[in-house]
Amino acid sequence: EAGVVQSPRYKIIEKKQPVAFWCNPISGHNTLYWYLQNLGQGPELLIRYENEEAVDDSQLPKDRFSAERLKGVDSTLKIQPAELGDSAVYLCASSDRGETEAFFGQGTRLTVV
């Protein structure tokens, strides 16, 4: 069974440019998470979806970040415009209803220059 797939693995952009990350969760998983991981830190939740509904986006900086999960499967996370401080690893995870663990993708490492 395929795990959580994220793309791209690495992205380098100039500040003020837009960027998007894509996540394909494990088939059948209804919960999807986007996490931000700064260097040397633990992951911090940005947004959590139950199917296509964002049930927790309290930590998402809505002035520049947006996310969507059309049809409750794949998800995209967008930053527009990117700032130097957005350089980090963006992790996607998914879990199944009733399960107590989340499965993580390999992440997208964003570098803003």
Add this chain to the structure above:
Amino acid sequence: AQSVTQLGSHVSVSEGALVLLRCNYSSSVPPYLFWYVQYPNQGLQLLLKYTSAATLVKGINGFEAEFKKSETSFHLTKPSAHMSDAAEYFCAVMSRDDKIIFGKGTRLHILP
């Protein structure tokens, strides 16, 4: 609010020695607790989880953790360290509304 504290951002042990990574949590309700491992440039991989069954939980790669409610701890141990254990380890707690909160991580170094 729930939180996780990992004591020691870096831990060094000799190959073959005991590994002990400390984690304390705060939660107003019985939590689900996890340990994840992260190798360089990789995502997080689940080592083990506690879900209110047995308090001593065995995971992959010889790791285990013991849930101690009186101490609000969930320390990770391995009897004998191997070079391949060098990685970043994260303790996490999941609330009843499925929100997962991570500690800041502990980088484990294995000395030859």
